[in-house]
Amino acid sequence: MSDRVFPDPYPASEELHALVARLRAAPFKADTKTVTELRENFERFASGFRDIPSSTRFEPVDDAEVQLEWTIATGASSDFVVLYFHGGGYSIGSIDSYRDHCARLSAMTGARVLSVGYRLAPEHRYPAALDDARTSYEWLLEQGILPERILLAGDSAGGGLALATLVALRDASLPLPSGAVLLSPLTDMAHTGASVQERAHLDPIVTPKGSHSYSTRYLGEDGDFDLPYASPVYADLDGLPPVLVVVGTEELLFDDSVRVVRKIKDAGGSAELDVWPNMIHIFPFFASQIPESQRAMEHIARFIRERLGLGQNGTTR
Known part of the structure; x- marks a missing residue:
């Protein structure tokens, strides 16, 4: 399928305008705040976007090496799994702050969502997050979940992590999941895309300095920012399952999405933008x-x- 642009016949919603104004009035300032401050601020911010049905169940996993939690909407099938990696520049974000998002994914897909609380930087630098992502996938396989019934998903750094995990699984000759969904993925820790400068004035969340500060927390001041497993835009993207990439036009990291989709297609793969x-x-x-x-x-x-072979109400096709 070709790339798609979703023109909206209506002006941008009042709710969107209000959110952007709120973000501009109180920017995250990721390059000046401490990690502790950033984490606390994000958890408070995320708590304002919760509308979780009381019937949704959250079940921590006790027998895995990685912090994991099941999100199970009413009627969700136990045979199909969305393995979700949260965003936050590899330094902030948590299972808790993404419960609303994962609850929606479970309810709308009819699959269970397994949320991954991978270790965060700078306490745990690369490759800790990638190791935890791969471990969580292998844990699912050990539970008897078929790879074709698993889909990886993530946003921002979590989107980059989902793609890097696909590459790592392929390189290890492990069975690959059915596909991946990448939401505003961070795929270039070196920030070489033209949009980093051209669209910086449009983005109310990410700044060039702030994004670079996340990169150095994860990879170190002298880190290899074009390392393929950290910046999958530099990886060989051949032989991957189908990928959907979703991005907004007002994003500093816009080119992180465009370049990855182009590279997957050039390698003969299936990618939708x-x-x-x-x-x-x-x-x-x-x-x-x-x-x-x-x-x-x-x-x-x-x-x-x-990709999972599920019907509208979570039934198997």
Whole structure:
């Protein structure tokens, strides 16, 4: 399928304008705050975007080496799994802050979601997150979940991590999942895409300095920022399962999405790029309040159901 742009016949919603104004009034300032401050600020911020049905179950996993939690919406099948990696520049974010997002994914796809609390930098630098991501996938296989019934997903750094995990699994000759969904993925820790400068004034969340500060926390001041397992835009992307990439036009990291999709296609793979006008970084995360985000989640859920072989209500095709 060719790349898709989703023109909205309506002006950007009032809810979106209000969110952007709020973000500009209180920027995250990732390059000046301590990691502790960033984590606390993000958890408070994320708590304002929760509308989780009381019937949704959250079940921590006790027998894995990695922190994992099941998100199970009413009627979700136990045979199909979305393995989710949260965003946060490899330094912030948590299972807790993504519960609303994972609950929506489970409810809209009919699959269980396994949320991964991978170790964070700078306490745990590369390759800790990648090791935890791979371990979580291998744990699913050990539970008897078929690889074709698993799909990887993530946003921002988690989107880059999902793609890097696909590459690492392929390189290890492990059975690959059915596909991946990457939301505003961070795929170039060196930040060489033209959009880093050209669209910086449009992005109310990510700044060039802030994004670089996350890179140095994860890879170190003298780190290899074009390391393929950390920056998968530099990896060999041949032989991967189908990938959906979702990005907004108002994103500093816009080219991280465009370049990865182009590279997968050039390698003969299947990649879809969904571009949403006026949308900001990780905009599907805000689906509890933003109507455009809700519509994007419907497209994302459709792709996931198709890759997993699930019907509209979670039934097997």
